Amino acid sequence: MGINVWHYENAARRQGHTRVAGIDEAGRGPLAGPVVAAAVVLPIDFEISGVTDSKRLSPRTRDRLYDDIYSHAESVGIGIVDPAEIDRINILKASLAAMSIAVRNLSPIPDFLLIDGLFTISSKLPQQAIVRGDSASISISAASIVAKVTRDRIMEGYGMDYPEYGFHRHKGYPTKAHKEAIACFGPCLIHRRSFSGVLKDDALVKSQTTR
DSSP: OOOOHHHHHHHHHHHHTTEEEEEEEOOOOOOOOOEEEEEEEEOOOOOTTOOOOOOGGHHHHHHHHHHHHHHHHSEEEEEOOOOOHHHHHHHHHHHHHHHHHHHHHHHOOOSSSEEEEEOOOOOOSEEEEETHHHOOOOOHHHHHHHHHHHHHHHHHHHHHHHHTTTHHHHTTTOOOOHHHHHHHHHTTTOOOTSSSHHHHHHHHHHHHHHH
């Protein structure tokens, strides 16, 4: 028997909650760009097939499902925390902050939160953290798709602003090509300078070229 992707939503409704939001983020691992979170409230009769963890989906499928989710969701909220703030408070706190912002941007306001991962967020709303929730809860799966597509499109825009780094291809993740671009050009304004592989690699290359 397969996983019941409505299990957590149905459990919350049995407790009397009527508007359940799934929350997930995208962009914890990259060396550049923001961390983006999405909060999604799906209707009970949501029947779009294929909604699952965004990492399991092709870019084309994610784009299609992104449109379907926006067309059918009761509410979608987005939260974005920029690289400077990530460097200031660290990526975990920035991810949780982005989730909190996404929830605050929901209208109407939900009455229960399902959050991907180990940690709950700063909110007075009742909530539940679910490890691997992006595969177990359809609302979190929908949020993972919206967060991923939103962030990818932001990074594609940065790819036009900083073409030498190839952000439109790797979205800021630490690929070989990205690391080589950092080594050649140094970090740009959207790089996370607190991350290993940004300033360290740049300094190493500079020391090698000045010997």
